[in-house]
Amino acid sequence: MALQQPRFYGIGLGPGNPDYMSVRAREVLEKADRLVHFCKRGRRGNARTIADAVVGADPQREIALVYPLTTEVPADHPDYAAAIRSFYEQSVQLLLREAEAGLTIGVLCEGDPFFYGSFMHLWRRLKDLVPVEVVPAVTAMSGAWTHAGAPITWGDDVLTVIPGTLPYDDLVRHLAGTDAAVLMKLGRNLPKVRAALGAAGLTDRAIYVERATMIEERIVPLSALPEDEEAPYFSLIIVPGEGRRL
Incomplete structure (x- = not known):
């Protein structure tokens, strides 16, 4: 199936073993112009590591979304909510610019994208602006x-x-x-x-x-x-x- 451009994908990569990755997930991984992954500062994202079995490192394709903080501030603290909300807003604007350039964008998600996933916060902001396909996966x-x-x-x-x-x-x-x-x-x-x-x-x-x-x-x-x-x-x-x- 040919990818439509521009388009976003939330790619569920499964629980960790690449053998449990779906055919559809592999297809999008191989064809998307940009591969987006969440990560801590100075580290490679967990989802990006899972994808290594299908697509090796390629700086020209990859976009790392670096969390401004993780466990430094409690999740129920107002400062945490403000920082993370701003992070998602800025991330969406970055990805929209890529889409406006005619590129297809795959957001890598460990497990299933709609199960406690960071992707959901992007999806909520993007779903009424551009076509988004979510690729389900085996959960952890x-x-x-x-x-x-x-x-x-x-x-x-x-x-x-x-x-x-x-x-x-x-x-x-x-x-x-x-x-x-x-x-x-x-x-x-x-x-x-x-x-x-x-x-x-x-x-x-x-x-x-x-x-x-x-x-x-x-x-x-x-x-x-x-x-x-x-x-x-x-x-x-x-x-x-x-x-x-x-």
């Missing part, structure tokens, strides 16, 4: 429970996806009210998430998954994870349901 949580050999929902189980950034009491409430759970955004929140799982009586069912589907993948019962462990960016906890089995 899907790769995690599959590689862990842990079917996440049985029968009528209800699955809840919970950000680890929530306050402790909210974590406990959500965990107590669901049959199965996926806990995202661990990082420095891991001790709080551990405590909430313990309070909800779910520690024994919880499985810690780090870098799901990648070469460095690590899967261990949460109860076996050292208490002083630090969770990297690519990590989550799954709590499989125990619903109806036939």
Whole structure:
């Protein structure tokens, strides 16, 4: 399928292993004039690293959108919101100039673009201005429970996806009210998430998954994870349901 110009793409690259990348994602990666990725200052973006298996480094094609800050200021602080909002506005203007020059633009997204993705903030600003195609993908949580050999929902189980950034009491409430759970955004929140799982009586069912589907993948019962462990960016906890089995 020929790319229409100008056009934006949100390219879901999957959980990390390039073998799980869709045919459509590979097609757009190979043909887009510009490949955009989010990153921390001085680092290569996670999504750009995943794309290496399909497209090598090419400075002429690449646009790095460097976050003005990440964890330096709490996400609920007004300064954080102001800085990130300005960052997205400036990024959109930059990409619109590329589109006005007749170029096709692919924004690289680890996992699925519409699941806790930075791309959504660009999409919200672009969707009424230019045609945007979003390429869906396998999520990290899907790769995690599959590689862990842990079917996440049985029968009528209800699955809840919970950000680890929530306050402790909210974590406990959500965990107590669901049959199965996926806990995202661990990082420095891991001790709080551990405590909430313990309070909800779910520690024994919880499985810690780090870098799901990648070469460095690590899967261990949460109860076996050292208490002083630090969770990297690519990590989550799954709590499989125990619903109806036939």
